[in-house]
Every structure is written in C-alpha cells, then in structure tokens.
Amino acid sequence: MSNRDAFRHHPELRGKIKPAAESFFRDLDISILDAHAAKAGFPSGWRTPCEDREADRRRWLEGHREKDLWVFAYGSLMWDPSFEFDEVRHALCVGYQRSFCLWDDGGRGSKEEPGLMLAIDEGGRCQGLAFRIPQEKIEHETFVLFRREMLAPVYRSVWLDLDTASGPIEALGFVANRECEDIKPGIPLEQQASMIARARGVFGDNFDYLSDLHERLEFLGVEDPYVLDLYAATEALRRNPT
Numbered sequence: 001m002s003n004r005d006a007f008r009h010h011p012e013l014r015g016k017i018k019p020a021a022e023s024f025f026r027d028l029d030i031s032i033l034d035a036h037a038a039k040a041g042f043p044s045g046w047r048t049p050c051e052d053r054e055a056d057r058r059r060w061l062e063g064h065r066e067k068d069l070w071v072f073a074y075g076s077l078m079w080d081p082s083f084e085f086d087e088v089r090h091a092l093c094v095g096y097q098r099s100f101c102l103w104d105d106g107g108r109g110s111k112e113e114p115g116l117m118l119a120i121d122e123g124g125r126c127q128g129l130a131f132r133i134p135q136e137k138i139e140h141e142t143f144v145l146f147r148r149e150m151l152a153p154v155y156r157s158v159w160l161d162l163d164t165a166s167g168p169i170e171a172l173g174f175v176a177n178r179e180c181e182d183i184k185p186g187i188p189l190e191q192q193a194s195m196i197a198r199a200r201g202v203f204g205d206n207f208d209y210l211s212d213l214h215e216r217l218e219f220l221g222v223e224d225p226y227v228l229d230l231y232a233a234t235e236a237l238r239r240n241p242t
Contacts, residue, residue, distance in 0.1 A: 009089050009166065013129075016079065016219065023082035025148045033151070036202050040106050047152045057146040060157055061138070068135050070171035071145065072160050074098060074128035075118040076209070079216050082148060083141040087132040089169075090220070091162040096175055097124030098224055100192050100210075102154055103182045108199060108206040115199025115206035116192055118213065119155065119176035121185055127222045130162055130171050142172075149174045154182050189226075193233035197241070207234055 007014045020026050030050065037046050048056075072093060073081060100116040109115030120126050133141045149155055155174035162169050176183045187195075199206035214231040217224055 004086060006086050006088055009087070013088060017088070018080045018082075020082055020084045020144075023080050025080070025082035026144060028144075028147055030147070030151070037106060040202075041111060042106065048150060050147075053146055053150050054143075056150070056157075057142060061142060065138055066135065069133045069138050069142070070162070070169050071131045071133065072128060072162060072171040072173040073131060074120050074126050074173075075213060077131075078129045078220075079212065081131055083131070083133060083144050084137055085131040085141075086134045089130045089132075089164040089166060091128055091130035091164050091169070091171070093120070093126045093128065093160050093162055093173065095125070096120040096122060096160070096173070097126050098226055099176065099185060100196065100230065101176055101183055101185045101187065103184050104199070104201065104206070106201055107203045108201040108209055109195075110199070110201055113199045114195060115201065116187070116195050117206075117209065119183065120173070121176040121178075121183075127220075127224070129220075130164060130169060145172075152180075152182070153177055154180050189230060189233060192230055193237055196230070197234045197237040207238060210234060 033047075068086070071077070071081070071083070072091060074093070097120060098118060099121040100118055101121055102117040102119050103114055104117045105111050105114040108117060150157065154177055156177045158173055158175055160171050160173040162171050176185070178185070196206045196210055210231055214227060217227060
C-alpha cells in the first residue's frame with residue numbers, strides 16, 4: 001500500500017479486512033483445485049482455461065491501465081479481497097442485488113447435497129465496499145482477482161456506477177452470468193435455506209459463508225432484507241432439522 005492510510009474514510013475497518021499476503025486466494029494453486037474437482041467427479045473442462053481467462057482479462061483492461069482501478073465487493077471480497085489496495089469506501093450499487101443463485105456442488109456443497117453461493121443479479125440495489133487498486137499495481141492485482149473470480153464462467157466482469165460519500169465512482173464488478181447453467185435465479189427462499197443449511201464442500205459449510213456475510217453486513221450497518229430473511233430461515237432449519 002502507499003503511505004496514505006487506506007482506511008482513512010473508515011478507520012473502523014482497520015483490522016477487519018484480511019491483508020492480501022494472508023489470503024488463501026493470493027497465491028492460489030489451480031492444480032490443487034483441479035485435483036479436488038477430479039476427485040469429486042467434475043469433467044476436465046469444468047473451469048475456464050488459464051490462457052483464455054488471461055486473454056479476457058487483458059482485453060477487459062484495454063484503455064483502463066492508465067489510472068487507478070476501483071473494485072466493488074459485495075460478498076467475501078469485503079473481508080478477504082486478496083488484492084492490495086490504497087483506499088476503501090462504503091459504496092452503493094443501483095441496478096444489482098445480492099442473490100444466492102450460484103449452484104455449488106464442489107466448494108461449499110457436493111454432488112449429493114449441493115449448496116448455493118453468492119452473486120449480484122439484475123434488479124434492486126446493493127450496498128458493499130469499493131477498493132481502489134493503484135495504477136502501478138493493476139496488472140498483478142487484477143491477475144490475482146480474475147484468477148479467483150473468473151475461474152469458471154459463472155460471473156461476468158462489468159463496469160458499475162457506484163455512489164460513495166466522497167462522490168460517484170466507476171468500478172469493476174462481477175455479476176451473475178445468466179448464460180451459465182450454474183446460475184439459477186428464482187429459487188424460492190425456503191429452498192435456498194434448505195440447501196444452505198445442509199450443504200458442505202471442500203471449503204467448509206455453506207452456512208458458514210452465509211453467517212460470515214450476515215455478520216459482515218451487520219458490522220457495516222448494512223440492512224439487506226434478503227440476506228436477513230435467508231439467514232433467519234437457514235438458522236431456524238439448522239436449529240430444528242426435519
């Protein structure tokens with residue numbers, strides 16, 4: 001990071017966001033994920049080839065390498081971004097909303113008990129965090145970010161217009177790719193809760209991710225009625241399984 005305090009707008013976030021060097025995703029070994037996927041019975045083409053992902057990243061960055069880059073975080077990136085940043089702000093995105101619409105039968109679910117992971121999908125609004133990556137670090141930090149978020153074609157990288165207390169910004173965001181069969185919008189909330197309550201994968205319990213999200217939003221003072229309702233329904237099922 002630069003000499004300027006990255007937490008100058010929000011000192012309460014100091015110590016609440018995992019440093020990049022401590023993140024599992026910082027030096028992610030994709031061969032380990034391939035081994036887990038093979039063991040779980042995934043087909044060989046389950047993820048985007050590295051060379052294709054890198055080509056997409058470079059094309060996406062064309063014309064955007066000459067200034068700092070903002071990244072919008074609405075889920076685990078809020079507490080574990082894995083990239084280095086020089087500034088963080090609270091941010092509001094209008095036009096997209098949180099949705100557990102990503103079918104997960106490997107990371108936090110299994111073929112027998114699939115789970116659901118988070119995306120933002122069309123409609124509504126979403127409050128989260130925006131991180132600023134300095135221009136001189138964009139190349140490597142976006143490599144780290146795309147390797148994590150664009151490992152499989154479940155998201156689309158888009159430009160988002162965000163509102164912050166310090167003014168509007170344009171940021172990179174990863175939104176649900178409705179052309180991917182693993183994106184399944186419209187699952188009833190009761191079914192979402194039932195799946196998340198039971199699912200577990202190589203990265204742990206599905207409920208732990210939802211719980212972490214709920215806790216983070218509560219700490220930030222963000223009220224997301226959808227997440228609140230889903231958390232309450234899932235917790236109730238875990239207390240009284242049928």
